[in-house]
Amino acid sequence: MRHINKKNKKDINVANKFTGEGWVYSATVKKHFFYPKNLLLKDPKPGDFDAEGMVGSPACGDMMRMWLKIDPKTKRIKKLKWRTFGCASAIASTSMFSVMATEKGGMTIDKALKIRPQDILKRLGGLPERKIHCSVLADQAFRKTVENYFHGV
Amino acid sequence: MIKRIYLDHSATTYLDKRVKRVMDLFWEKNFGNPSALYEEGRRAKKALDQARADIASVIGARPEEIIFTGGGTESDNLAIFGVVKALENSASKQKKHIITTKIEHHAILNAVKNLEEEDFKATYLNVDENGLVDPIDVKQALRPETVLVSVMYANNEIGAIQPIAEISEIIKEYRKNKTGIREKTPFFHSDACQAAGYLEMDVEKLGVDLMTVNGSKIYGPKGIGFLYVRSGVKLKPIVYGGGQEKGLRSGTENLAAIAGLAEAFKISQKERKKESARLIKLRDKLIKGILKTIPKTVLNGHPKKRLPNNVNVSILDIEGESAVLYLDARGIAVSTGSACTSRNLEPSHVISALGRPFEYSHSSLRFTLGRKTNGKEIDYVLKILSEVAGILRKVSSLPLAEKLKK
Numbered sequence: 280m281r282h283i284n285k286k287n288k289k290d291i292n293v294a295n296k297f298t299g300e301g302w303v304y305s306a307t308v309k310k311h312f313f314y315p316k317n318l319l320l321k322d323p324k325p326g327d328f329d330a331e332g333m334v335g336s337p338a339c340g341d342m343m344r345m346w347l348k349i350d351p352k353t354k355r356i357k358k359l360k361w362r363t364f365g366c367a368s369a370i371a372s373t374s375m376f377s378v379m380a381t382e383k384g385g386m387t388i389d390k391a392l393k394i395r396p397q398d399i400l401k402r403l404g405g406l407p408e409r410k411i412h413c414s415v416l417a418d419q420a421f422r423k424t425v426e427n428y429f430h431g432v
Numbered sequence: 433m434i435k436r437i438y439l440d441h442s443a444t445t446y447l448d449k450r451v452k453r454v455m456d457l458f459w460e461k462n463f464g465n466p467s468a469l470y471e472e473g474r475r476a477k478k479a480l481d482q483a484r485a486d487i488a489s490v491i492g493a494r495p496e497e498i499i500f501t502g503g504g505t506e507s508d509n510l511a512i513f514g515v516v517k518a519l520e521n522s523a524s525k526q527k528k529h530i531i532t533t534k535i536e537h538h539a540i541l542n543a544v545k546n547l548e549e550e551d552f553k554a555t556y557l558n559v560d561e562n563g564l565v566d567p568i569d570v571k572q573a574l575r576p577e578t579v580l581v582s583v584m585y586a587n588n589e590i591g592a593i594q595p596i597a598e599i600s601e602i603i604k605e606y607r608k609n610k611t612g613i614r615e616k617t618p619f620f621h622s623d624a625c626q627a628a629g630y631l632e633m634d635v636e637k638l639g640v641d642l643m644t645v646n647g648s649k650i651y652g653p654k655g656i657g658f659l660y661v662r663s664g665v666k667l668k669p670i671v672y673g674g675g676q677e678k679g680l681r682s683g684t685e686n687l688a689a690i691a692g693l694a695e696a697f698k699i700s701q702k703e704r705k706k707e708s709a710r711l712i713k714l715r716d717k718l719i720k721g722i723l724k725t726i727p728k729t730v731l732n733g734h735p736k737k738r739l740p741n742n743v744n745v746s747i748l749d750i751e752g753e754s755a756v757l758y759l760d761a762r763g764i765a766v767s768t769g770s771a772c773t774s775r776n777l778e779p780s781h782v783i784s785a786l787g788r789p790f791e792y793s794h795s796s797l798r799f800t801l802g803r804k805t806n807g808k809e810i811d812y813v814l815k816i817l818s819e820v821a822g823i824l825r826k827v828s829s830l831p832l833a834e835k836l837k838k
Binding site: 320341 | 749750751752753754757758761794826827
């Protein structure tokens with residue numbers, strides 16, 4: 280992954296910063312990794328979604344595609360689906376992100392854009408420090424998909 | 433708990449019971465310091481000499497050519513830094529030069545990189561698409577100021593077996609025709625940690641000047657290894673102290689581990705032909721099964737010139753760390769060359785050196801079989817792997833990306 284900074288590269292600490300546990304991933308992370316939520320299993324039909332976006336490249340080792348269904352009146356997120364060529368951290372954080380954006384009747388786009396990687400990490404019970412950058416992928420894919428929703432790009 | 437299927441023997445092996453039995457004598461009974469003059473010391477010294485002699489006889493060397501170290505990494509470091517430090521005051525004023533390969537273990541690569549920072553020149557030889565070094569490339573890289581050539585015997589990730597004897601012939605020929613410099617360099621070092629359990633280890637047949645072996649890959653203890661140093665090859669120590677191991681590796685000898693290493697190495701070499709034949713059948717069954725039952729898979733490394741226990745495949749569109757964790761949850765332990773699991777977040781330098789795109793590294797899985805691996809386990813792994821690949825390909829967005837390109 281080329282997009283990570285030098286500091287991350289040097290960091291080899293795999294202990295969970297939040298729980299202090301030795302195992303690489305928290306129970307919540309494992310749950311979302313093994314049973315991801317809102318994964319799009321079948322290719323969508325035209326009209327199923329209002330927008331889609333894709334970020335990353337397989338060469339970098341992570342790639343994500345996201346689909347959105349938006350309530351035209353309330354601008355709330357009705358559906359947020361995704362697929363990824365990504366590691367456990369990317370899968371778990373995207374799964375959690377999709378839950379956060381769609382729970383309780385769905386967030387508005389504006390509010391969902393304010394979800395920070397730290398917020399996802401908190402809900403996941405943390406990630407190993409060297410894998411935190413993987414949680415950024417969901418955020419990037421979401422921004423790209425929102426762009427597609429508003430501007431069709 | 434589900435039954436575990438351990439397929440990561442190239443990472444490390446468990447301790448052979450026969451080895452443990454030998455080691456047990458040294459914790460309370462024969463605990464003495466081999467440097468001491470009295471009875472306990474003499475008994476320890478005798479065991480140390482015996483272990484050294486046993487190893488020497490297996491590789492066709494003399495006992496005084498075996499230096500015990502703290503493992504494979506230390507043996508590699510002693511070979512590299514030991515040789516260059518011993519030549520520090522030699523007549524040549526030109527920058528000294530080292531030849532190695534792009535697929536070496538980090539114990540070699542990072543040591544050589546360190547020397548590059550200290551005014552040494554280094555050549556990292558390419559390998560072909562099967563991971564093999566071409567001896568002609570060694571010949572072309574040799575220069576008068578080359579002091580050391582280090583080529584691993586068998587690669588730890590893709591199992592590729594290098595033509596060590598051929599490379600040695602080229603180096604000997606080069607040395608013979610060399611004039612003007614006092615030391616007959618370059619010396620030839622080979623890291624044989626992965627090879628020690630399966631391949632011919634006779635140093636005369638291989639033609640090596642220095643050779644690394646460790647215990648933790650051959651059902652011996654961890655934290656112990658040896659460096660074979662051909663007599664006449666001058667080394668300087670990297671660890672200083674009481675002058676044990678001919679001054680090349682100070683520190684009270686780890687006698688239990690040394691005796692364990694000797695026993696493990698003797699057993700491995702004695703059983704290697706039979707065990708290799710058994711493992712090759714299982715290895716090829718696994719390779720064929722994967723390539724046949726899972727679409728879009730490729731074998732990394734040479735199909736035949738590879739370690740009997742090594743299978744390395746890229747299962748395209750699935751990410752290695754995810755696959756390792758899904759397999760782990762189903763009781764199977766394997767490893768991957770994906771960046772996501774490595775400490776420095778870089779994809780495998782070995783698979784990249786084969787000239788394959790990065791996604792092949794990210795999708796690579798390594799299965800390394802061992803003494804307890806059987807056909808039933810391979811059948812189970814094939815079944816589970818096919819399931820896991822199916823699940824993870826549903827999660828992956830790559831097939832869609834390819835559709836878009838069309």
